[in-house]
Amino acid sequence: MTAISRCTILAVDDTEANIDVLMDTLGNDYELMVAMDGPSALEAVATAITDGTPPDLILLDIMMPGMTGYEVCERLKADATTADIPVIFLTALTEIGSKTRGFQVGAVDYMTKPFEIPEVRARVQTHLSLALARRELARQNQILEETVRQRTRELVLTQDVTIHALASLAETRDNETGGHIRRTQNYVRALAEQLRDTDKLDNADIEMLHKSAPLHDIGKVGIPDAILLKPGRLTEEEFEVMKSHPTLGMQALAVAEHCFHGETEPGNFLRFAKEIAYSHHERWDGAGYPRGLAGDDIPLSARLMALADVYDALISRRVYKPPFPHAQAVEIILKGRDAHFDPRVVDAFLARQEDFRQIALANADHAEEVETLSQAYVRG
Known part of the structure; x- marks a missing residue:
């Protein structure tokens, strides 16, 4: 002074x-x-x-x-x-x-x-x-403001690293890849941005949806390798075990959320993460799992993740199938309108389908996927 x-x-x-x-x-x-x-x-x-x-x-x-x-x-x-x-x-x-x-x-x-x-x-x-x-x-x-900004940057970086470490842990036990994490979280962001006005999503909501999406399959760490890595079709009993991974993921995130109680406010991040992990296999018509939710009873975050997850499975190479062309993936998504998927989310997907294709191209895991994604595609 x-x-x-x-x-x-x-x-x-x-x-x-x-x-x-x-x-x-x-x-x-x-x-x-x-x-x-x-x-x-x-x-x-x-x-x-x-x-x-x-x-x-x-x-x-x-x-x-x-x-x-x-x-x-x-x-x-x-x-x-x-x-x-x-x-x-x-x-x-x-x-x-x-x-x-x-x-x-x-x-x-x-x-x-x-x-x-x-x-x-x-x-x-x-x-x-x-x-x-x-x-x-x-x-x-x-x-003080610079100190707070620096601490915030450090906390955000730590959070991001932790999220991707946990997500990668789940992915390494599955047939899917790290590219799946990046692709699906960017698909979710594109859908959320398209629905920003109709569903009253602000920038913070969209950012939290993007951050939490990689944890959608965190519950797979609790599935035995014999089932998770089985190359062939699962038996009915094995599929019932596989269907427990949304519940396992939600429970793990609920424990993390409980750790915040009385100390700080976890905000929307863990809420979205729990919703996505628990409900991304629910279907719009109620035929999904683990709870058989239908329509708007399914959290919006999970409805976004459901479409993003299916699209990525379709355009990606798996041990049991080749990658589908983008046009074919779009057709399958359209057939799932009002059944598997929320029709408004399908409309958002059609409006942003080129963004989906570009996200998939930028984060492709195999040359075969790049080749199929480069083929002609349909516009909504």
Whole structure:
């Protein structure tokens, strides 16, 4: 924090005798700049700012030729680079109206001539102390804000790394790949952006949907390898075990959410993650699992994930099938309208189908997938 004794004061008055008095009064305690009229005062301030040494306080006469002190003060307060410099009017005008106008144009104080030297010194010291305190507070706030931004960046990075580590753990135990994580979360973002207005999704909601989507199959870590990695068709009993992975995922995320209780608010992230993990295998017609939810009873986040997951399964190579062309995947999605998928989500998919194709191309795992995705496709 700057010491008061190192502060600079600009004294503005068109009478040399008044300038001399101010020099004698304040010259031993502060650095003094002087100006004899309004334009010179503004020029002196501009030059000082360019040099990196703006005045810490301005003592300003009102009745000056060419430009009044009121006009000078208004010009200073209208400029962001000078608006915070405190101005004290030091004038012979004693009327209440003059004082009122002085404060209206932005002055911090108003003293009348002839002035008492001890009063001038006291008021100058007071306003310099206040100005320096405000400046230090602003500096500390900037430091605090930057610290908060840095901590937020670190927390977001940690969260992202944790999410992808958990998601990758699930994917490494499955026939799917890491590209599946990137593709599906970007599909979900595209659908959410398309439905932003109709479903009242804000930027924070869309970001949380994007972040939470990779955890949709986290429950697969609880499925035995003999079932999860089986290359052929599952038996009815094995499929029942496989169908438990949404519940396992929801339960794991519920435990994580419980850890926040009483400490901080987990926000929408874990809520969306639980919804997606638990309900992305539900169907619009109620024929899905694990709860057989139907229609709008299925959370929107899970309805988005359901379509994103199926589209990605269709256009991706699996041990049990080749990748389907984009056009064929679109046809299958359309056939699932009102049955497997929410019709509004299908409409959003049709509006953004080229985005889906580009996302899949950018994150393809195999050359065969790139070849099929490059084939002709249908437009909605």
